Amino acid sequence: MNRETNRAKWLTFALMIAALASAVFLGCGVKSQPISPEAARPEKILGLEAANVKDGIRLSWDRPESYAGGQKMRDLGGFTISRAQEGKPVEKIGDLQVYDEGRFQAQRTFIFIDGATIPGKTYHYQVTSSTTDGYVSEPSNDVRIVRKGPSAPPNPENFVVPTPVPLR
Numbered sequence: 001m002n003r004e005t006n007r008a009k010w011l012t013f014a015l016m017i018a019a020l021a022s023a024v025f026l027g028c029g030v031k032s033q034p035i036s037p038e039a040a041r042p043e044k045i046l047g048l049e050a051a052n053v054k055d056g057i058r059l060s061w062d063r064p065e066s067y068a069g070g071q072k073m074r075d076l077g078g079f080t081i082s083r084a085q086e087g088k089p090v091e092k093i094g095d096l097q098v099y100d101e102g103r104f105q106a107q108r109t110f111i112f113i114d115g116a117t118i119p120g121k122t123y124h125y126q127v128t129s130s131t132t133d134g135y136v137s138e139p140s141n142d143v144r145i146v147r148k149g150p151s152a153p154p155n156p157e158n159f160v161v162p163t164p165v166p167l168r
Helices: 003-028
Strands: 049-053 056-064 077-084 091-097 109-114 122-131 143-146
Touching: 049 143, 056 122, 077 109, 091 109, 109 122
Parallel strands: none
Antiparallel strands: 049 056, 056 109, 077 091, 077 122, 122 143
């Protein structure tokens, strides 16, 4: 009996040493250098463009391809669109979620139409992107645009039909 007790103690001791050694030498978690929060956020969007369209102002931009630290980005979560009217503070006007993570072909260009604009007013827009775990990019380039109203249809009373010219 004493021999079996001794053997059980040695076996327990050996298992504890093995567990401690594996915890010390193997560790846990990812085996790479830690990344700073500044490097983990998406790169800044530089190609924001705005155009007048029938329904309002159309904003378009390209998908950020990498993190600010240079690594290829795989977890784009969405975008936040902000607008400021001349002389007024910046306000968030929309969110655009991205659901193409893991898909064979990811969406490359994004479009947002701001329909709450007034003809003749000047607007400034910026977009930020974010990852699925909450890292947010710096604001994009600032785009300034004056909202133009729809052009008037031709007036039938003073509309002139062009005179045909014979071909030579």
